[in-house]
Amino acid sequence: MxxxxxxxxxxxxxxxxxxxxxxxxxxxxxxxxxxxxxxxxxxxxxxxxxxxxxxxxxxxxxxxxxxxxxxxxxxxxxxxxxxxxxxxxxxxxxxxxxxxxxxxxxxxxxxxxxxxxxxxxxxxxxxxxxxxxxxxxxxxxxxxxxxxxxxxxxxxxxxxxxxxxxxxxxxxxxxxxxxxxxxxxxxxxxxxxxxxxxxxxxxxxxxxxxxxxxxxxGTFVAERDDLPCRYGLVTPLRSNNPIVIAFHEWAALARDLWRSRSWDDRLACLIGPPRGGEATPAVTAMAHDAAGGDAPDAASPGLTPSSCR
Incomplete structure (x- = not known):
């Protein structure tokens, strides 16, 4: 050992x-x-x-x-x-x-x-x-x-x-x-x-x-020859800034907690699955500032930058 x-x-x-x-x-x-x-x-x-x-x-x-x-x-x-x-x-x-x-x-x-x-x-x-x-x-x-x-x-x-x-x-x-x-x-x-x-x-x-x-x-899926893998988060994170990479999802989580109207909502936010919804302004602004305008692509509706679970 x-x-x-x-x-x-x-x-x-x-x-x-x-x-x-x-x-x-x-x-x-x-x-x-x-x-x-x-x-x-x-x-x-x-x-x-x-x-x-x-x-x-x-x-x-x-x-x-x-x-x-x-x-x-x-x-x-x-x-x-x-x-x-x-x-x-x-x-x-x-x-x-x-x-x-x-x-x-x-x-x-x-x-x-x-x-x-x-x-x-x-x-x-x-x-x-x-x-x-x-x-x-x-x-x-x-x-x-x-x-x-x-x-x-x-x-x-x-x-x-x-x-x-x-x-x-x-x-x-x-x-x-x-x-x-x-x-x-x-x-x-x-x-x-x-x-x-x-x-x-x-x-x-x-x-x-x-x-x-x-x-x-029941969580196994085999790779398919007719379906090439597309990598990254569902809504891609475009920044290569290590700070943005390390904290972008924490920023999104903090914003969702701030927006929550009850303690039940906050608890659900913490222990529930990553939520749907468009890219949060916290993530978008954070990546935009750090990457000189290269913000995450929020073109996919109903998905957050955290949604490639």
């Missing part, structure tokens, strides 16, 4: 190098259009999170619940064999599935997760665009049941980090379908569907390492 933690410490620099190489190959060798401004926005997001945000906010707001669950755990699960580690990996992916699903269906969590879907291109650089507010949302609460059942917090969150590391390669658009692996694992094809904002693909394929939970709970 110690060796694994040491490897994870160097993961981000390695991922950035690989993503940069992908961009160079796509742009220079394969002569494809590559959005280097979006690449730099994703880079700024990752570096700001890893070397600034995590320094001043080392723990999640859910840390007290994590500590409480471990203190009052029902059992202690020893990770001294392959079977125990396999159970840990599967249980963590099950917990991740519900975290990821709620991150699309509960607006409080979507306010951070929207950042990951804000890139209008699907490539390896977009894989580490996660935003800066994840620890403020208390998302670690989804792993509290595992810890209460007896899995130590350290291995649980190490497994979560490995899960995210696995998902890096899923953001390669050029990898085709992978045969029988498509039935068990989350693959680039499945993840392309997840990132697509086509109506037929919305809110699908939440799995991390495995795709079996999507198949079990």
């Amino acid at each position: 110690t060796l694994l933690l040491q490897v994870l410490q160097f993961a981000l620099p390695a991922l950035i190098v690989i993503a940069t190489l992908e961009g160079l190959v796509l742009a220079l060798v394969m002569r494809r259009d590559y959005d280097w401004r979006a690449y730099l926005a994703s880079l700024a997001d990752a570096l700001g999170r890893q070397y600034f945000v995590y320094t001043i906010l080392p723990l999640s707001l859910a840390q007290p619940l994590v500590d409480l669950a471990w203190k009052h755990r029902l059992f202690t699960v020893p990770l001294n064999g392959a079977l125990a580690v396999a159970v840990l990996v599967i249980a963590q992916d099950f917990s991740y599935y519900w975290f990821h699903r709620c991150s699309h269906r509960v607006r409080w969590f979507w306010a951070t997760h929207a950042i990951h879907h804000s890139s209008n291109e699907f490539n390896l650089a977009a894989s580490y665009r996660f935003g800066w507010t994840g620890r403020l949302t208390g998302a670690a609460i989804f792993y509290v049941p595992m810890i209460w059942l007896g899995f130590a917090p350290g291995p649980v969150f190490t497994a979560a980090a490995v899960n995210l590391l696995y998902q890096f390669w899923l953001h390669a658009e050029w990898i085709p379908k992978l045969g029988w692996l498509e039935y068990v694992l989350n693959t680039p094809s499945h993840h392309r569907v997840h990132h697509a904002c086509n109506t037929e693909y919305l809110d699908r394929n939440y799995g991390g390492v495995f795709i079996v939970f999507d198949r079990m709970f």
